[in-house]
Amino acid sequence: MKGKDLLTLSELTPSDIESILSLSARLKSQRETGLGSGALRGKSVALIFEKPSTRTRVSFQVAIGELGGQPISLSSNEMQLGRGETIEDTGRVLSRYVHCIMARVNNHADIVGLAKASRVPVINGLSDLYHPVQVLADLLTLVEHKGQVQKPKVAWVGDGDNVCNSWALGAALTGIDFVAATPRGYEPARDAIKEASAMARSTGATVKVISDPSVAVSGADCVMTDTFVSMGFEKEGRKRRKAFLPKYQVNARLMAKAKKDAIFQHCLPAHRGEEVTAEVIDGPASVVFDEAANRLHTTKALLCFLVLSKSEFSTLKL
Ligand code: CP
Ligand code: NVA
DSSP states (O other), X not given: OOSSOBSSSTTSOHHHHHHHHHHHHHHHHTGGGTTTTTTTTTOEEEEXXXXXXXXXXXXXXXXXXXXXXXXXXXXXXXXXXXXXXOHHHHHHHHTTTOSEXXXXXXXHHHHHHHHHHOSSOEEESOOXXXXXXXXXXXXXXXXXXXXXXXXXXXEEESOOOHHHHHHHHHHHHHTOEEEEEOOTTOOOOHHHHHHHHHHHHHHTOEEEEESOHHHHHTTOSEEEEOOSSOTTOGGGHHHHHHHHTTTTOBOHHHHTTSOTTOEEEEOSOOOBTTTBOHHHHTSTTBOHHHHHHHHHHHHHHHHHHHHSOHHHHHHOOO
């Protein structure tokens, strides 16, 4: 692990990801036995939201509660942050109260500033550039459904957005063949691809960005997409739909080019008839609700990984 924070996903080493995913699987299979209750006893976690959220908000709150900790969910407009207090001062103050801070921010620079000012681990719960906690859940979902495949091929179709950027890093760290098909002008962030390509050299992964969705999806084990209009980009909605549709829609015709048993993932919320058709997202290849469920289990494991000491984590007296 590089540093104390999870801001993009590239802070983790391949073995960190392996530890987090294997603990996630244990916490998932033994949830009903109360495994993990007490791991965060006496610890509080602040959850700051500058943008709406369903999955991130609820999965973090439930995860912290089930681990015996106290979640404190805050909308930025209810905080002094919304009246101009700096993100750095917010981080300095909150980190004197709580043991971890998760924040969903508009500008990635803000989560970087928050992490620098904070004494405790900071988790990016989505910024305009990265969404690392989503990709941990997606990786667990991929392992659950395609664990038997040596080097799975994952095809991303559509916008090279925050989820796609973290996915390029996640694929590079875990030895996946990742290809993103995006229209011109909507490619993933150059820095993310550069970093992912450098990491891929040591893990045997491949990370490619192309423009043809059919080529990307051909022979894929997993096809993924996300909204064409991410939060904060609403004003560009019409222009974006024009750039993406119809070519970048994941429909049955496109899915037919993937492997016969390919799965479909989407971080949600989805827009049926735009980035994906109902026949695909509500069809047999779709694992989107397993993926959403996995947000809870990977979040629990991530919190244990970041908040507990190394020895507490490895001996996990859960
Ligand atoms: N996938 C995801 O992060 O969903 P929310 O925006 O509902 O948190
Ligand atoms: N790319 C989407 C993800 C939502 C979870 C957004 O930023 O709105």
